[in-house]
Amino acid sequence: MTVGMGYEDAFGPQVPLSGGGSQTATFALASAAYRDNPVEEIKKADNEWHQTTIKAGQKWSTGLFRPNLGEAFSRAVIDRMIGPGRKPLIQSFGMEPQVVVEHCLAAYRLRRERDKRLSTVMVLCGLLFLPGLLVWLLVFQIRTMIDKNTNKRASALATTLLVGVGALAVIFLVKMPFTGFWAWYARACVIVPVLGWFWAKQICESAAKDLRGRWDSLLAGSSIGAQVPEAVPTSPGETQAEALRQSLARLSAEQQSNAVFYAGPKGILGMGTRWGSWQLAEDLTPADPTREIHPFRSWDVIRSIHDQLRMLERGPLNTGGFPPPSIRHWIVTPIGEGAKGVSRTEQSADVEAFQHRTHSIQDICNKQQFGSGERHYLGVQWTLWDGQLIITMMITVTVLHETLRIEVTGHALGPVNPLFMDKPSAPTRSVQRSVRRWETRTVNLPLVPTNEVVRLAVRAPITWYPPLLNHLGGTMALPEPFGLRHAWADQPWRHRFMADDALRAATPVLRVVHAAAIRVLAENGVDTEKFGARSAFLSGAVQDPSPRKADLYDA
Known part of the structure; x- marks a missing residue:
């Protein structure tokens, strides 16, 4: 039982419900777990840096065992984010990846319950009457192959084939070539699989309505939570539930890590490309x-900047202004542009629960300013547009010989791809009117088509063993290094107001950083005249309204 604007109770772990005002990106991605679109549609959400791979299964079985988008997405996300021996993840800023994973688990559980009922249908109406089942499956497979042709004649031929086989089945029932037990068994082999199809259709339509209802509710912002009772141990002996609970806790801890990765022109993974410096x-x-x-x-300069950045939300005029930002110290590790993975430390003398300790941050800030190794950045981050826009300004201070350098860089991560914002729609088709053939009308199609009922029923008995199902139908390979947010994020520059917000944040941050730094220099007896003049020049240059690809060097 769920409650509005709250959390799940004893039926599952505490999961924020979709009434939250800044969870648009979270629930848009979570809705993918409930979708029934073709799996190939996920390719539409790829961006220039991250591409999803669809691995094909066996050619002869692709039509029967190929997963749809929701099935493939749920399985891929579960395996990648909480599977045993998984690789480290990239943080998903502006959203809660644990909520997405829990919705994937909930969708997987709903489908498993549907598949258990379909497996019963297959045993009672299919396995016991196997000859008839195989004949009907062969007919549907041939019909599916013909129906893939966009030619209208081919589509008509597919329908004619099914009608023709049905007529032959009726003739076979009337003109039975033999008598006795086998005659009645032969009749049952023709009829029972068809009755099983009608039974399976009712099960599939009921499950489809439930899944689509959750899909629509997530995007509409209503209060629906992910029910994952298998993640709540009820006794000390439930090792599987305890392992799942620990995996979700580890996912949350990794999401809070203060270590990020710079992948060349891709920018900081999870924060977006660098558009200004x-x-x-x-x-x-x-x-x-x-x-x-x-x-x-x-570190003295950084600490002063940190204190002053906390005042960004205040101003002399009551005009709204900045919302409270997230201000954190980040440890940035460089990786190759084409790197297929990252490495994280969960526990060491310098790291606790994926987070660098304060003394480690100070040492890196003061000492690791040249050559190989990690670097320290102070970041100020805003999550705007209900989690759809992430603006991050990164500040680093270095001292080489007698030169002090203060660098401010801007990073922006745009909204999730519009594919994840599409709501479910009833399947329809436009047909010509019988009399006025120059006009068309829209007719409603079944929620679960005939071929889809067959596919789900055939898949059901082997869904308990995913490796075999993956081998027969294929899988989805997520882009690496993987993080839910940046993998399917668009650039913000195509949205006028999002672009304006990113550009407007740069000037106040730059001026606060320079003012705080110059104050520290003056307190320590440094001549700040040149610093002040340079700061005034940059204050004017930052008002250039054009974002650039700052990591693409023309050399």
Whole structure:
């Protein structure tokens, strides 16, 4: 039982319901678990950096065992994000990946319950009357192959084939070539699989209505949560439930990690490409030539910037302005543009639960400024447009010889692909009117077509063993390094207001960073005249309204 604007109760883990105001991206991706579109449609959501791969199954069995989008997506996400021995993940900023995984688990459970009922139908109406079942399956397979042809004549031929076989079946029932037990068994082999199809159709339509209702509710923002009772151990002996609970907890801990990865032109994975960069670099000279500069470190400057960034939400005018940002210290690791995976440390002297400890952050900030290794960045991040836009400004301070450099870079991650925002629609078809043939009318089609009922019924008995099902029907391979948010994100620059928000955030952040840094320099006896002049120049340059591909060097 679910409650509005709250959490699941004893029926499952605590899952935020879809009444949340900033969960658009989360529930858009979660809705993919309930979809019944063709699996190939996921390719429409690919972007220039991340492509999903559809692995084909056996040619002879593709039509019967090939998964649809919801089946393939659920299985792929579950295996990749909480499967045993999985590879590290990329954080999904602006959304909750655990909620998506739990909806995938819920969708998988609903389909398994449907498949159990269909398996019963297959045993009672198919396996016991196997000769008739095989003949009908052969007919449907031939019909499916013919029906794939876009030619109208081929489509008519497919329908004629089915009608013709039905007529032959009736003749066979009337003119039975033999008598006795086998005569009645032969009649049953013709009739019972057809009755089983009608039974299976009722089961499939009931399940389809449930899945589509959840799909529609997630996108509509109503209060529907993912029920995952198998993730709640009820006794100490339930090792499988405990393992699932620990996997979800580990997923949440990894989502909170403060380590990110820079993949060249792809930008920081999970934060988007770098669209702008502004650098202030001047020599450290004493304000008083008779006195030396008071020693300070990069961390002192970063700490002052951190304190001032907390004031971004305040302003002299009551005009709304910035919402409260997320301000965090990030450890950035460089990886290759074509890297197929990343490496994370869960526990060590410098890391606890995937997060670098404070002393490790300070050491990297002060010492690792040149050569190989990780780098420190201070990030200020806004999650806007109900989680559809992620704006991140990254600040780093380096000191080489007598030159202090303050670099501010802008990263933006756009909305999830519109494919995930499509609501379910009733299947229809336009046909010509019988009298006025120059006009067309729209007719409603069955929610679950004939071929789909056959596919689901045939798949059902082997869904308990996914490796065989994957071998026969194929699978979906997710783009690596994988993170739910950046894998299917579009660029924000095609949306006028999103682009405006990203560009507007740069100027206030840059000015706050420079003011905080110059204050620290002045307190430690540094001549800030050149820094101030350079800051004023950058303050004007940052107002250039054109985002650029800052990581594509023309060299």
